[in-house]
Amino acid sequence: MINKKLQPLLIYISKYIDLTNEEITFLESKLTIRNYLKGQYILQQGDVCQYGCFILSGCTRTFYVDKDGQEHILMFGIEDWWASDMGSFITQTPADFNVQCLENTEVVMFSHKVNEELYKEIPKLERFFRQITERAFVASQKRIVRGFSLAAKEQYLLFREQYPEIEQRIPQYMVASYLGITKEFLSKIKSQLVLE
Structure with a gap:
């Protein structure tokens, strides 16, 4: 069985x-x-x-x-x-x-x-x-190319779109590390997105 x-x-x-x-x-x-x-x-x-x-x-x-x-x-x-x-x-x-x-x-x-x-x-x-x-x-x-060609904000939006269930499960500083940016810069991006 x-x-x-x-x-x-x-x-x-x-x-x-x-x-x-x-x-x-x-x-x-x-x-x-x-x-x-x-x-x-x-x-x-x-x-x-x-x-x-x-x-x-x-x-x-x-x-x-x-x-x-x-x-x-x-x-x-x-x-x-x-x-x-x-x-x-x-x-x-x-x-x-x-x-x-x-x-x-x-x-x-x-x-x-x-x-x-x-x-x-x-x-x-x-x-x-x-x-x-x-x-x-x-x-x-594809991830390497995105790292070269997309701005941090675009990379974050793509990450959120591709892996919506992951972001809810991990600390924000790890998302920032994955994107190759500081957690402060990620916070700034997220603040801008709220205002848009």
């Missing part, structure tokens, strides 16, 4: 590929579900990323700390999203990023070793992971 907790993951996978009942049973036997408390790290900068994590519930942030101790947020993760340092996971080299839980968070963990086994046993899962990796790559490139 399929673990009900895995239902969101199976629904997500079904948007890309169809799995038989036998394949679902095999997949389930290889996965781990883990709970993290708010503030806990799924991954720390410098460690090798051993797991790709599908978020069942909760919220995460992926960020790095520069040599001056300044935090830079690259992305947030909520239900039905993935959280890991993809570069570290794929290459099995030290992570550039931290992944920290902003709420109590429950994830399904795909270990690097298990992924290779899944690719052999259920080849269409390799196609699934290729597709989500391609989508992540495209989103990353």
Whole structure:
């Protein structure tokens, strides 16, 4: 019998590929579900990323700390999203990023070793992971272009439009860090928007 907790993951996978009942049973036997408390790290900068994590519930942030101790947020993760340092996971080299839980968070963990086994046993899962990796790559490139081409106010409005549920769940200084601006400047932008 399929673990009900895995239902969101199976629904997500079904948007890309169809799995038989036998394949679902095999997949389930290889996965781990883990709970993290708010503030806990799924991954720390410098460690090798051993797991790709599908978020069942909760919220995460992926960020790095520069040599001056300044935090830079690259992305947030909520239900039905993935959280890991993809570069570290794929290459099995030290992570550039931290992944920290902003709420109590429950994830399904795909270990690097298990992924290779899944690719052999259920080849269409390799196609699934290729597709989500391609989508992540495209989103990353678009974010870089927006950072170069949009003013801070436009970036904030786009963030609010694309991720309305995230802003309600995270502190404003983290939104500012994600946008690459100070929290004071974000407050100024929000004040201007109220007056418009």
